[in-house]
Amino acid sequence: MQQGIWTIASRNDFLRQRTIKAKSVTQEVLTVSQDLMDTWDTVSAYGIAGPQIGARLRIFIWKSTKGQDPEIIINPKIIRARGEVKDYDGCLSVPGIYGPTRRAEYIELSGWTQTGQPFRRGFEGFDARIIQHEVDHLEGVLFIDRIDSLDELYVMEEIPSTKKNEEPTYEERPLNPELQEFIRSRRRPIPGHALLW
Template sequence: MAVREIVKVGNDVLRRKSRRITEINNETLEAIQDLKDTLYAGDGVGLAAPQIGILKRAFIIDLRDGSEPLILLNPKIIKKIGKYEDVEGCLSYPGHEGIVVRPRRVIVTGMNEKGRIVQYEAEGLMARAICHETDHLDGVLYMDVAKKVYKIEE
């Protein structure tokens, strides 16, 4: 469909709570395709719908490690296990990174792009990305939960 401009920090849309997706229709499928197109045009591992100006509860994560990308609608993290601290960045806040404590593992449920209820258990970077993208759907940015945020040299 289209590569969209990524919404940057300072735009109010990033602070708003996204709406649930109630049906898989053409609008939903177009939004999912735009998420894919926009993510793959850049170098991030995840992208949430609000980051392309769509206030719907959807995200895509692709660790770009040969595994299948995760497309999840209406995600809900139902269990968080352990903690670890690591560096995070965000396509909506280029040139910056932060130190964030996230769960080591998560169990998340939601809907796939075919409308089926799915559940995943993830750990490490995938668990971190699920938490980061789910936060976006609630208007929370990583710098809100970071221990420290700093500018990186390009």
């Protein structure tokens, strides 16, 4: 069933709780998997983690930048990481706000497929970044915790077109003081160099 996305606007700390590892592919795991699939088509994102739809299970859905179908991953664990890249990040649970985070350039991930088959695979580039972002959600970590400075956060503001039928353009704008204070109040800073999961 399609679910709403939980955001930091809620006073509830659910997004900050660590998730629970699945012991097998139970009916609950199947239900959450289906909810993630049903919600997938209603949002524009690279991934959605269980906590973002109100599930405490260690599970997420993601789609590779290589154009493959969305994939459910159960009990993910990053077992190896190397390199570091500071690049774009954003999140459905922190809507409309973006900023650069430091993440590993390459990771190895173990976990289960949707049918419970164990796997171990390597990911690099933006795919590795997506996976790390989703695993963070399962640990109660948001991308705003990994930014080096609140001053690096921004919103995208539409620039009005001067020509008829022209595609809109957007420009990065810093957060206004109220929004910056709101993010500061919801943030749990992690040193940018601490690539921990």
